[in-house]
Amino acid sequence: MTPPIDRTPAARAAAGKAAREQAPLDGHAEFAPAADRPDPVALLRAQEDDRVPELLPIRHERMAVSPFAFYRAAAVTMANDLAAAPSTGLISRLCGDAHLLNFGVYASPERRLVFDLNDFDESYPGPWEWDVKRLVASLALAGRENGFKRSRRAAVVQAAARHYREAMREFAGMRELDVWYARADVDELRERLSGQRGRRIDAAGAKARTRNSLQAYHKLTVLDGDRRRLASDPPLLVPIAELMPGVARKLLEDQIRELLAGYRQSLADDRRRLFDAFDFVDLARKVVGVGSVGTRCWVVLLTGRDDGDPLLLQVKEAGPSVLEGRVGAVPVPDWDSDGRRVVSGQRILQAASDIFLGWHSADGIDGQHRDFYVRQLRDWKGGADLASMDPEGLLTYGRLCGWTLARAHARGGDRIAIAAYLGSSERFDKALVPFAEAYADQTEADYAAFTAAASGRRAISVTPIS
Incomplete structure (x- = not known):
């Protein structure tokens, strides 16, 4: 018989310290592209093989805005680069794309505003440090985009890494239930922060609370006779009636209705009862994000007791x-x-998840079997305004992201082993500063290659990313 695994805290800590032999703390400072590194443009193009062709110019234009915008869509190139580097071997459930704009605020089921990770399309088990490195490289790129000096960028990166390490050490000493209940409550954050930083948190919270389902309903719908329908804003929002003719429209609408019926089974019993109170009204294709552009994404309008009781769901491939x-x-x-994979990652890593979060698969959409996940389109959601951040603001935000990522990994991995690996010194924090700068250099080079390859393409005019 296989002997039982020693799960005592001492054994877990010993495993974490032993991981330093294969991945020394100071070694995280290094980044050098592998000699056989794949062409980054080819990797990105390969992702587009099964996407909606007419939407790809929007993806390319959004990626071409800046190196940071390109980085948002280039998780695949960084995954390749990290796979070629030494690993700690300490596995956690990862976000998979933990750049700074994939954190934000949203409403918990208790109607509290919380700060957390908010994108899990790439969620998968892997070495915990991959998420941390994706975060710090994004902070370095954001600092460059805002014109911060290298010393300022270094302070931001080191602060984020230090807060990750210190939070993980704190979580390592906590009881399981205390780790699971931990979260960054925006109202509590505001009370702890003074002066301008507190006012910024307060303003961000107030803005997020306006971004609710009713606000989205009035923004994304128009009055059609005595009923509301989803508005037309091509190519970003296209109602199904405009997207395809009668027979094809009826077929797709039936497929989405069937998908939603199957999705219902992924909800808890109480949420199924709530979902059953709403009726299908309309359907539209929506363009979202940067890296996700070209995947199939639908907005479904449903109503409850009347037109003033809407529910907007996002059905995303x-x-x-x-x-x-x-x-x-x-x-x-x-x-x-893969829909279930995304939902599983979100439920593990987020402190509180959308009550309508679920998944299902569908056959025949664009001729293929496709996986989808479903969530509310907007529920007090808000994100960082990168362009308005000064060095102190980015530093504060980076700290918050570092703490939040540690809390997620404490739920998704072995917090005791990771904390023991990191230790109490600043070696890991300091090592990530040169790594972040080196990877920002690599991203700028990849961005230049991408824009050169795309220079012959016809640009189209699109509205800002939402």
Whole structure:
């Protein structure tokens, strides 16, 4: 018989310290592209093979805005680069794309405003440090975009890494339930912060509270006779009636209705009862994000007691994670779909998840079997305004992201082993400063290659990313 695994805190801490032999703390400072590094443009183009062709120019234009915008869509290139580097071998459930704009505020089921990770399309098991490195490289790029000096960028990166390390050490000493209940409550954050930083938190919270389902309803719908329908704003929002003719429209509408019926089974019993109180009204294709542009994404309008009681759901295609096949031989749950993989990652890593979060698959949409996940389109959601951040603001934000990522990994991995690996010194924090700068250099080079390859393409005019 296989002997039982020693799960005592002492054994877990010993495993964490032992990981330093294969991945020394100071070694995280290094980044050098592998000699056989794949062409980054080819990697990105390969992602587009099964996407909606007429939407790809929007993706390319959004990526071409800046190196940071390109980085948002280039999780696949970073996954390849990290796979070629030494690994701690300490596995956690990862966000998979933990750049700074994939954190934000949203409403918990208790109607409290919380700060957390908010994108899990790439979620997958892997070395915990991959998420941390994706975060700090994004902070370095953001600092460059805002014209911060290198010393300022270094302070931001080191502060984020230090807060991750210190938070992980704190979580390592906590009881399981205390880790699970921990979260960044925006009202509590505002009370702890004074002066301008507190006012910024207060303003961000107030703005997020206006971004609710009713606000989205009035923004994304128009009055059609005595009923509201989804508005037309091509190519970013296209109602199904405009997208395809009668027979094809009826077929797709039936497929989405069937998908929603299957999605209902992924909800808890109380949420199913709530979902059943709403009726289908309309459907439209929506363009979202940067890296996701070209995947199939639908907005579904439903209403409850009347037109003043709306529910907007986002039905988004879930493809394979960019980490799949790149993280080595790690234990992977037996997911039956990528939609379930995304939902599983969100439920593990987020402190509180959307009550309508679920998944299902559908056959025949664009001729293929496709996986989807479903969530509310907007529920007190808000994100960082990168352009308005000064060095102190980015430093504060980076700290908050570092703490939040540690809390997620404490739920998704072995917090005791990770904390023991990191230790109490600043070696890891300091090592990530040169790494972040080196990876920002690599991203700028990849961005230049991308824009050169795309220079012959016809640009189209699009509205700002939402």
